[in-house]
Structure formats: structure tokens, C-alpha cells
Amino acid sequence: AQKVTQAQTEISVVEKEDVTLDCVYETRDTTYYLFWYKQPPSGELVFLIRRNSFDEQNEISGRYSWNFQKSTSSFNFTITASQVVDSAVYFCALRYNNNDMRFGAGTRLTVKP
Amino acid sequence: DTGVSQDPRHKITKRGQNVTFRCDPISEHNRLYWYRQTLGQGPEFLTYFQNEAQLEKSRLLSDRFSAERPKGSFSTLEIQRTEQGDSAMYLCASSSYGGRGETQYFGPGTRLLVL
Numbered sequence: 001a002q003k004v005t006q007a008q009t010e011i012s013v014v015e016k017e018d019v020t021l022d023c024v025y026e027t028r029d030t031t032y033y034l035f036w037y038k039q040p041p042s043g044e045l046v047f048l049i050r051r052n053s054f055d056e057q058n059e060i061s062g063r064y065s066w067n068f069q070k071s072t073s074s075f076n077f078t079i080t081a082s083q084v085v086d087s088a089v090y091f092c093a094l095r096y097n098n099n100d101m102r103f104g105a106g107t108r109l110t111v112k113p
Numbered sequence: 114d115t116g117v118s119q120d121p122r123h124k125i126t127k128r129g130q131n132v133t134f135r136c137d138p139i140s141e142h143n144r145l146y147w148y149r150q151t152l153g154q155g156p157e158f159l160t161y162f163q164n165e166a167q168l169e170k171s172r173l174l175s176d177r178f179s180a181e182r183p184k185g186s187f188s189t190l191e192i193q194r195t196e197q198g199d200s201a202m203y204l205c206a207s208s209s210y211g212g213r214g215e216t217q218y219f220g221p222g223t224r225l226l227v228l
Contacts, residue, residue, distance in 0.1 A: 004155075033214050043202060045156070045219035052214055091155050100169075101217065103155025 002027050004094050006104035013082050014112050021077045021107045023092030029053075034068065034075045035093040039106070045091065051075065082111045117220035119205050125226045126195055133191045134223045138207030145188050146217060147180055148204040149173065156204050162188060163210060195227045 003026040013019045025034065036048040049059065051068050059066045063080045079086055089106045096102070118137045126132050138145045143164050148156035159178070160170045164185040174180075177195075182188040192199055202224050206217035 009153075035216070037219070042221060043224070044221040045204065045206075047216055047218060050214060050216055093155070095214075100158055103157070105153065106155050 002029075002094060002096050002100075002102050004092050004102050004104035006090075006092055006107050008107045009105070010108045010110070012110045012112065015084060016081050017111075018078060018080050019082050019109065019111075021079075021090050021092075021109065023075045023077065023104060025073050025075065025092070025094045027094060027096045029096040032094060032096040035095065035101070036066065036075075036077050037091045037093065039089040039091060041088070048077075079109075082109075084111050084113055087111045117205055117207050117218055119203075119220040119223050121223055122221060123224045123226075125228065127228050128197060129194055131191065131193045132195060132225065133189055134203055134205075134225075135187060135189050136205030136207075136220060137187045138205070139218060140186075142207035142209050142218075143185070144208045144210050144215070144217075145182055146206040146208070147188070147190050148206065150202040150204055150222070151200075159190075192225075195225075197227045200225055200227045 005024045032053045034051045037045040039045050056068050065078045067076045087110050089108045091103050091106045093101050093103045120135045146161040147159040150156045158171050159174050160180050162182040165182050177193045180190045202222045204219055204222045206219045208215045208217045
């Protein structure tokens with residue numbers, strides 16, 4: 001089965017705390033891509049990162065970092081020193097063929113001042 | 114370029130009415146996708162076009178749904194005889210085809226409420 005699980009439905013933190021959003025995926029394919037998107041209250045999904053299955057290097061972009069581990073089929077997302085503007089729903093997604101992208105159910109992050 | 118746009122942003126209709134949504138992709142993108150998102154869930158794939166050709170339809174796309182992309186630019190999604198279960202956010206995304214690694218860029222969505 002091709003599946004993405006985001007076990008954390010909601011997370012609430014206080015500004016400046018670090019927070020990690022978990023993503024676990026299932027696929028039979030050896031070639032696949034993983035994505036993270038942010039959906040603020042306005043509704044538009046904003047692309048954050050893409051990672052292919054052959055590249056397990058972790059990535060850092062400003063306060064954002066991603067930890068891809070094939071051994072545990074996980075692609076976790078960490079926000080360092082969270083800010084109120086980070087409040088949104090975050091989706092992890094798996095693309096395993098040319099057409100279909102499978103999204104997780106999302107994690108709603110609330111950052112309180 | 115201003116990104117993917119969708120119109121209208123919100124639509125309220127009565128059960129049994131027909132509705133049509135429009136999506137304008139990023140201009141140089143040849144692929145266009147439609148997704149449906151219900152409350153508390155991630156987007157679910159409905160259909161996609163490469164240029165003007167509709168190449169795949171999900172089983173979620175019942176025969177009351179039809180999508181077109183007549184000139185390979187904008188696309189429309191029509192729902193006939195709407196039902197309350199059609200209430201959802203309808204998202205459009207576009208991409209420049211690059212295999213499985215292509216990145217889809219999403220529009221703001223059309224939120225449909227069927228009364």
C-alpha cells in the first residue's frame with residue numbers, strides 16, 4: 001500500500017520553542033519522492049521541500065530542517081525557534097508514480113505568543 | 114507570474130444545482146491537477162491534464178464530475194446535481210512535467226458548500 005501517516009493531529013507550542021512534525025510513509029517502490037507543504041488559514045498549499053528516495057542527506061533551510069531516514073520510512077520536519085507565523089496545517093506527501101501524490105492527513109501547528 | 118489562481122474562492126449552492134470552478138495555472142506549466150480536500154484531511158487526487166489531454170481520473174471522480182482544459186491553459190471543473198457530500202475545498206495545482214520529482218504548485222482553492 002502507498003500511504004502517508006502523520007500521527008500528530010494537533011500540536012501547540014509557545015513561541016521560540018522547537019517543534020518536530022512526524023511523517024511516516026509506506027511504499028513498495030524504490031524510487032519515490034517526499035514533499036512537505038504548509039497550508040496557512042488562507043487555504044493555499046505552499047511548497048516547502050522535495051526529497052527523492054536516493055538522497056538521505058538532511059536539509060536545513062533557515063529555521064526549517066528535515067530528517068529523512070529510509071530505515072524507518074520517516075521524513076520528519078523540525079521548526080527551530082518557532083514563530084506565530086508558523087501556525088498552519090503541515091502536510092507530508094509521497095509521490096511514487098508519475099501521476100499520483102498521496103497526502104497525509106496533516107498536522108495542525110499552533111504557535112502561541 | 115502570480116502563481117495558480119482559482120475562481121470563485123467560495124461557492125454556496127443548493128443541492129441539485131450545477132457548479133463550475135475555474136483554475137488558471139502558472140503560464141508555462143503543462144500539467145494541471147485537481148484535488149479535493151475535506152475537513153481535517155489532506156488533499157485527494159481527482160484528475161490531471163497534460164496540456165489539453167486528461168490522462169487520469171480517480172475513482173473519486175463520479176460521473177457527475179467533469180473537467181476540461183480546452184486549450185491546454187485554464188481548466189474548469191463542473192459538478193452536476195450537487196450533493197451535500199460534495200462540500201469540500203477543491204484545489205488546483207500545476208507543474209512543469211519532470212517525472213515523479215516534479216513539484217506541484219497549488220492555488221488557493223474553491224470552498225464549496227452544498228446546502
